[in-house]
Amino acid sequence: MVIVMAPDATSDNIDSLVTLVSAAGGEAYVTRGVSRTIIGLVGDVQRLSNLDLRAQPGVSDVLRISAPYKLVSRENHVSRSVVRVRDVPIGGDHMTVIAGPCAVETPEQTLESARMAADAGAALLRGGAYKPRTSPYAFQGLGEEGLKILAETREETGMPIVTEVVDAGDVEVVASYADMLQVGTRNMQNFALLQAVGEAGLPVLLKRGMNATIEEWLMAAEYIAQRGNLDIVLCERGIRTFEKATRNTLDISAVPVAQELSHLPVIVDPSHSGGKRNLVLPLSRAAIAAGADGIIVDVHPTPETALCDGPQALVEEDLAELRDVAGTLSTLMGRDLTPAPGLEPVQV
Amino acid sequence: MVIVMAPDATSDNIDSLVTLVSAAGGEAYVTRGVSRTIIGLVGDVQRLSNLDLRAQPGVSDVLRISAPYKLVSRENHVSRSVVRVRDVPIGGDHMTVIAGPCAVETPEQTLESARMAADAGAALLRGGAYKPRTSPYAFQGLGEEGLKILAETREETGMPIVTEVVDAGDVEVVASYADMLQVGTRNMQNFALLQAVGEAGLPVLLKRGMNATIEEWLMAAEYIAQRGNLDIVLCERGIRTFEKATRNTLDISAVPVAQELSHLPVIVDPSHSGGKRNLVLPLSRAAIAAGADGIIVDVHPTPETALCDGPQALVEEDLAELRDVAGTLSTLMGRDLTPAPGLEPVQV
Amino acid sequence: MVIVMAPDATSDNIDSLVTLVSAAGGEAYVTRGVSRTIIGLVGDVQRLSNLDLRAQPGVSDVLRISAPYKLVSRENHVSRSVVRVRDVPIGGDHMTVIAGPCAVETPEQTLESARMAADAGAALLRGGAYKPRTSPYAFQGLGEEGLKILAETREETGMPIVTEVVDAGDVEVVASYADMLQVGTRNMQNFALLQAVGEAGLPVLLKRGMNATIEEWLMAAEYIAQRGNLDIVLCERGIRTFEKATRNTLDISAVPVAQELSHLPVIVDPSHSGGKRNLVLPLSRAAIAAGADGIIVDVHPTPETALCDGPQALVEEDLAELRDVAGTLSTLMGRDLTPAPGLEPVQV
């Protein structure tokens, strides 16, 4: 932090500040300019922040100068990271598509969705067994039963699975089935959950809070990283604004900005951003063209009967176009589309 | 829900919709007007919402017409509720002040803060033992040690305690010490936590998510109520906007709006809204004048050394004014300031 | 501005910056600290801002330290200003109520609204003759005909009139009838209009842009002040957020914040903030309690036939309560309610 003194600040003012900072365990470096004095502070930012330095006599302004996240910052880790979900890479020169149903409903619907996902060019299967819903009267997911369906579908298709966990108390059971743990937008600042997934030994897909700044998003990633898990993929999924024509406002700039600030891969969720099927393809194209490391897309064989977010799911006739777009645009962006594992059924 | 058909919709379009709705377990009531046909729907809103009715041929618009929350709605519960924390009432004709330190740091600091709270007119003591912090490097609270300090302070002062719980797994231990459980702004949609506090047998203070609509806030209360706990107090604490001069933007209109939609008491947190000590008194006055059932305020004996949110804490010289404001304005609003229990120390 | 150099910045980096700043007509004061060097800049902020100093080698951060508005700032003008509209004061120890119809429709409706305004405790009459409307198909106001009606109503009631001007080209005609010119929320950054009202010789009521920061609002006031007109009253009227339950979100904190930053009086518009009649009284109380210098309220004899914003207008039965609230709360806040001029008709 840096304290900017007022032009008429006295030597006593400055001495008092130095004493105050020292008492809080910090160090103060005074540099006297022609018209103003600047005091640079070293020490615990939180303790220094609590000193209410702005309110001290003679102080004109107080400024923070370094990024508050360390492990996920690109400052000390210039090359961009590649996160692997089993064998599937996310980041680097890869373009990775994740697809599947918003919620796991039945084995048939899940298997059919996985087939659709593969047809759309996906290498990873998404599907929710634990659903955070705004209303207590909405479908809350199948729980462990849903995880079993996902595991069976992985058996049949070979696609690693990405699934959400919504409570620290569920991390162990979800981690016993999943290949990648998803932390959803409403839980981005559920710190107990972040710490739990940080210790679960699996890669994490961290969605941006719908009202979180990019800095707060990186701080949430730092919570996971601090527990020793750096296999984190950031996912932009739209923020809340005054605009009502879309479910959320996709912050497309967040892709290049987060990639510049952090070494973690950044993907985009065009389905939850727009909330409408006919926006998924334009937003997917925008995401890849902006430089995203991947996209995560809802598909459903019969969206009109889906138990969750049917209106935003892609259907059969959209799949070829998505795969084509992902392939062509990725090439243009110098990336390889991570191949779908195919649907060779496991011999029983 | 109501479907508004386009002027050129055909009878086939209408028949198809009726069939679609029936297949989803709903009922459709068709009313044919001169220029348009309107179809009223009865059935499970979630399932109906998934039909993507807007995309069906002939449909012009689809509209939802009833409040999605039932138990906390004022529709079927016209009189406003009074919630009791031990003997201290919140709601009705009462004005209740809750005050205390943002975080419990030491027994001395907590006891001194409780004394300050009582001097400020508070009937309840707030204090955090589990702190959700944006940075993993910030002070995270003393945990159970903090709860013990709060319980000791209650012994000495007689003030019931309000304290935050941040994870469903901690509800049992926090409930064993606390008189009222607080759910913080970042956890307003931590549904596992909402359900856990709904079953804990204690009144709940539910802060509004900093980006939550009033409807979502009431839906979060519905999660608690659905578990059989209707002793819920709503707390407006500022929302996130583009304005940078304040920490958050206090949505003062949320007080009359939430009181009209719900029978639950509504209080205001002027400390976290503004984020600055000099805004606490103006915003407290505004809250009481807008009709709030109470306020919750940060106080600290030495904010310059506070481990959390020092700059927004009231100090000794502010207390008399807050007590005076709370008393005078409450009378003007036809409310009685709930008396502070005083500081008669327990004989040891 | 202040440049914070990176720890590894070289002397050459610093020298280059000094040269760059000098070339742009500025002066650079270098202060070398133990770990970092800080460079204070003096000069034209705009030109310095264009240097893209952040992108220069060795620069860690660039910070602006002084308020960009001068004439309306409280820094050099500590005592709070009183603005007079004819004989009616706004600011200081006064509480001033402005009321009237959103739009002037007929002489009868305007006169009746003026009587209602006076009954509600208003000292000034508001009424729109030029209405900025989102839709080109909405009622746009009576234009000069409306101004004449306002002037006649002033003749009959003695109440000075406040009316909006929406285009620089209309300032002359509006100023020939009005006692105070209003600049509306959509025109807060219509700089040609700001400059024109700055030269019109009348006090100005400057509404905050619905998406303007407080700083931008003060900059807009500075545009008016720069033309030599310091008789400016600021009006908070709600900002745009994600909340849908109210028309806008009244930023009640803007009252104490703007009063601290500027010497200009600050009033509140509870009618346009909430957009609903039943919110006007709670928000009026909140405004006065927060320290506002006045309020501006819509009244209408028959809101159900109003040509503009009927749903938010107060009606006959609300008037006594508003007058009572304004009187009682003002006293509590140490202010005198500016008396209504009464309705003694002018002898013809």
Place this chain on the structure above:
Amino acid sequence: MVIVMAPDATSDNIDSLVTLVSAAGGEAYVTRGVSRTIIGLVGDVQRLSNLDLRAQPGVSDVLRISAPYKLVSRENHVSRSVVRVRDVPIGGDHMTVIAGPCAVETPEQTLESARMAADAGAALLRGGAYKPRTSPYAFQGLGEEGLKILAETREETGMPIVTEVVDAGDVEVVASYADMLQVGTRNMQNFALLQAVGEAGLPVLLKRGMNATIEEWLMAAEYIAQRGNLDIVLCERGIRTFEKATRNTLDISAVPVAQELSHLPVIVDPSHSGGKRNLVLPLSRAAIAAGADGIIVDVHPTPETALCDGPQALVEEDLAELRDVAGTLSTLMGRDLTPAPGLEPVQV
């Protein structure tokens, strides 16, 4: 509009509403369903809106069902429009790049910027002679002198010019030099200006207000169209949100949404959205991939000395990449990049 009656509404309630609507010049069509009655309204939406129908006895909800803009809507004009600026097309199967300096400063800087624009693939030259600036102390543009420089540059380069007009009173003079009139973000609801440019006989570039909904943006276009000018190009340039890492948040979804609602071409301004040079290329790619009809980009030969928005201007080394991106991505999207007119100087 549609009135949804409450289940317990009486026949008297319904009769009263019909009478009320008739009195306001509207017609009411009553359709009685099993559980509810629906009343469809036909008539002047503004007058009906003022009836405060929601407050009438027996009314459950009131809903608006048709788009409030007519001329710019795609409903009655399904094919997408092509707007021509002299011979340069915008819309249809074209991809049009507009580039130039934020502000016209000198003939040399403008000519050099035009050369850069052409090198970047631009077919139209942008440049501001009248600059709306937040601060009255910032550079406000050269005025007519700047227009003359633009006209001279057009002489030398053949590129038609797009330039902003900020006040209705300036439209005539600006239109006498310009080929396309730009209405800026701060003036999107300056209705006098919209009407004036609607009558100026030139195509208009209408920037979205930084806090305007897409509906309000289309309503602003309707103001221009209502004066008989349908040669309007919409420009998304970022909206204001809580995110601080970018100057504004580019609402990329606005491209497909506006194109679905309106037949007008939609372009994107990646320079003002992000506010940083290194975001311009990623956002340009995203815009083209999302289906935009064009982009408008800041370029400057020496951004470090620019009088306006230097930090976001592209420089020499970016031009080839932008041209390449615009060409390749346009082809992929099935569009032809509108050729730059080149720099063949006019023989004198």
